[in-house]
Amino acid sequence: MAELPDLVPPPVELPERVAELRAEVRSFVTGEQSAGLWRPRADTWLSGWDERFSKELGSRGWLGMTIPTEYGGQARGALERYVVTEELLAAGAPVAAHWIADRQIAPSLLRFGTEEQKQRFLPGIAAGEVYFGIGMSEPDSGSDLASVRSRADRVEGGWELTGTKVWTSGAHHAHAFIALVRTSPRNERQRHAGLSQMIVELESPGVTIRPIPLLTGAHHFNEVVLDKVFVPDARVLGEVGQGWRQVTSELAFERSGPERYLSTFPLLVALLRECGELDPGRRRDLGGLVGRYWTLRRMSMAIAGALDAGQAPELAAAVVKDLGTRFENEVIDSGRLLLAVPPDPGGEGYARLLAEAVLHAPGFTLRGGANEILRGIVARGLGLR
Numbered sequence: 001m002a003e004l005p006d007l008v009p010p011p012v013e014l015p016e017r018v019a020e021l022r023a024e025v026r027s028f029v030t031g032e033q034s035a036g037l038w039r040p041r042a043d044t045w046l047s048g049w050d051e052r053f054s055k056e057l058g059s060r061g062w063l064g065m066t067i068p069t070e071y072g073g074q075a076r077g078a079l080e081r082y083v084v085t086e087e088l089l090a091a092g093a094p095v096a097a098h099w100i101a102d103r104q105i106a107p108s109l110l111r112f113g114t115e116e117q118k119q120r121f122l123p124g125i126a127a128g129e130v131y132f133g134i135g136m137s138e139p140d141s142g143s144d145l146a147s148v149r150s151r152a153d154r155v156e157g158g159w160e161l162t163g164t165k166v167w168t169s170g171a172h173h174a175h176a177f178i179a180l181v182r183t184s185p186r187n188e189r190q191r192h193a194g195l196s197q198m199i200v201e202l203e204s205p206g207v208t209i210r211p212i213p214l215l216t217g218a219h220h221f222n223e224v225v226l227d228k229v230f231v232p233d234a235r236v237l238g239e240v241g242q243g244w245r246q247v248t249s250e251l252a253f254e255r256s257g258p259e260r261y262l263s264t265f266p267l268l269v270a271l272l273r274e275c276g277e278l279d280p281g282r283r284r285d286l287g288g289l290v291g292r293y294w295t296l297r298r299m300s301m302a303i304a305g306a307l308d309a310g311q312a313p314e315l316a317a318a319v320v321k322d323l324g325t326r327f328e329n330e331v332i333d334s335g336r337l338l339l340a341v342p343p344d345p346g347g348e349g350y351a352r353l354l355a356e357a358v359l360h361a362p363g364f365t366l367r368g369g370a371n372e373i374l375r376g377i378v379a380r381g382l383g384l385r
Contacts, residue, residue: 007378008299101125180196270350292327
């Protein structure tokens with residue numbers, strides 16, 4: 001029997017140089033909270049849109065950390081970026097405005113973009129002033145990206161896009177998104193062929209953005225309708241027809257980060273503070289949660305180390321995303337069992353954080369690819385299907 005591949009890269013240790021960086025970020029976050037500029041929230045990488053905060057991070061060199069200096073970045077490593085994002089998420093800081101641009105658009109531009117595209121977008125991303133969405137999911141497609149129907153038809157000087165994208169976080173604020181579209185007809189024998197990526201500026205004629213409210217009534221998700229939207233050749237990302245290869249390489253950045261298990265971390269901290277004296281059984285339950293959190297952290301750091309080494313660990317990213325988003329839901333379930341405190345969106349402390357987490361929880365295991373799809377990816381990667 002053939003030897004199975006490793007699910008997760010070898011563990012890594014954070015270099016000593018990042019300890020000072022972590023202390024700087026933690027001090028900054030504490031100062032922001034003490035000044036009352038924001039309060040910790042659950043799932044802030046989706047819900048915490050604060051352009052002032054993003055620009056402040058950019059001015060401190062904490063965005064675009066892996067972008068080369070010639071494009072306005074810091075030319076630092078993925079592990080240093082990991083430390084910054086971990087501190088911000090653990091604090092429940094409002095990071096949504098810059099999140100997608102910094103997390104996956106910048107690496108995609110660096111890998112596949114033209115020199116003009118890099119010069120146009122990367123400095124603004126690093127400064128916290130240019131915001132992007134993701135144009136992948138579509139109605140009736142679920143996590144099956146190969147089934148997308150949005151198309152790009154060749155016209156003079158570029159392409160004309162027609163179709164609909166859904167669950168586009170922050171599109172009503174963002175400057176642009178990268179759309180996955182068909183540039184040649186679908187072939188059932190090669191479903192992944194004929195796809196391309198294009199940078200669509202969201203103020204372009206023919207773009208309509210419609211809100212998809214959460215259970216809270218909050219507006220983070222959107223439906224984006226493209227009605228004969230012109231995209232010039234200069235805004236094609238990478239090679240025409242290579243969209244599937246480009247998207248799958250991008251997903252390692254989207255699925256592996258600490259946001260996949262830290263969305264409910266402020267709730268876990270509040271739960272630990274509220275519990276006080278507990279019987280041994282309940283202490284074991286809490287200890288189990290903390291132990292699982294630590295394991296997920298080690299796994300996510302290992303992937304950051306692999307990215308630092310120039311690898312693209314898509315299989316490991318799928319594992320972390322599956323385990324991490326299930327963990328986030330289990331934090332909520334444990335809190336409701338351990339404490340007789342009802343969720344209260346208008347409350348304070350634990351009750352408010354619990355309400356936010358409960359209302360955001362339906363999306364945890366869906367965004368970035370449903371967990372059932374991820375398990376299929378893992379099974380295929382292990383040669384089991």
